[in-house]
Amino acid sequence: MNQPIADDIVAQLEALGIRRDTYALKPTPRIQKFIAQRLGEAAREVPSFPLTMHVRLDALLAARKGWNAGHDARVSVNDLLVKASAASLMALPAVNSSFTPVGLVAHRHADISIAVATDGGLMTPIVRAADTKSVTDISAETRDLAARARIGRLQPDDYVGGTFTVSNLGMFGVSSFGSIINPPQSAILSVGAAEERVVSRGGGFVAETMMTLTMTCDHRIIDGATGARWLADLRDRLEAPDALFG
Numbered sequence: 001m002n003q004p005i006a007d008d009i010v011a012q013l014e015a016l017g018i019r020r021d022t023y024a025l026k027p028t029p030r031i032q033k034f035i036a037q038r039l040g041e042a043a044r045e046v047p048s049f050p051l052t053m054h055v056r057l058d059a060l061l062a063a064r065k066g067w068n069a070g071h072d073a074r075v076s077v078n079d080l081l082v083k084a085s086a087a088s089l090m091a092l093p094a095v096n097s098s099f100t101p102v103g104l105v106a107h108r109h110a111d112i113s114i115a116v117a118t119d120g121g122l123m124t125p126i127v128r129a130a131d132t133k134s135v136t137d138i139s140a141e142t143r144d145l146a147a148r149a150r151i152g153r154l155q156p157d158d159y160v161g162g163t164f165t166v167s168n169l170g171m172f173g174v175s176s177f178g179s180i181i182n183p184p185q186s187a188i189l190s191v192g193a194a195e196e197r198v199v200s201r202g203g204g205f206v207a208e209t210m211m212t213l214t215m216t217c218d219h220r221i222i223d224g225a226t227g228a229r230w231l232a233d234l235r236d237r238l239e240a241p242d243a244l245f246g
Helices: 007-015 032-044 060-071 079-091 135-150 224-239 241-245
Strands: 047-054 099-100 104-106 111-113 116-118 121-123 165-168 187-191 195-201 204-218
Touching: 032 121, 060 079, 060 204, 060 224, 079 099, 079 135, 079 165, 079 187, 079 224, 079 241, 111 135, 111 195, 116 135, 135 241, 187 224, 204 224, 224 241
Parallel strands: 111 165, 165 187
Antiparallel strands: 047 204, 099 104, 116 121, 187 204, 195 204
């Protein structure tokens, strides 16, 4: 049975145009309040800009299929994105930095947050030092973190911090999207669906599996050229993926 709503709360909602007796009101979970506050601050205060790049995936998908066929542990495209992103962050450390009131923080490792949708809202558990881990280790860790996120078993150390975020909505059929940066991180990568598209190659047209990546950058620390170089480095790693399985 729904609890009665206090008159002052009803009045506040009516001031927003929400009519009396047309809704149910649920309390906001503490972690969701925290996330909403941080993202609201980021949207207002961080001067950000998006960069978009299209990546050919056929080589990566073939390599992943061969790897999974020959190993007990299976890896996903998202695991490979985390692995590749970590390597690119080490190659271009400016992207793996944070703008703070006391100076620019250069992180020693790529602590990559992975966006996980839960019943209580979006969670971003962290694969710590992903640059030091194999794709098999990353796969096992992301599965564990995602499972614990969905049942509310994450500890603060599992999701507080991070130097970069990968947010993937490709499994929902979203072709491309942009994301809000999670401060003090300086960038977030938004991953669209792997789709067969007709592209121009060698004077003709062929069907290839493509993915659209959108990187949202904090302009206080990442300029357009730096962000573009980072995305190009990531694209090159994904399109020639053998090193990701090493």
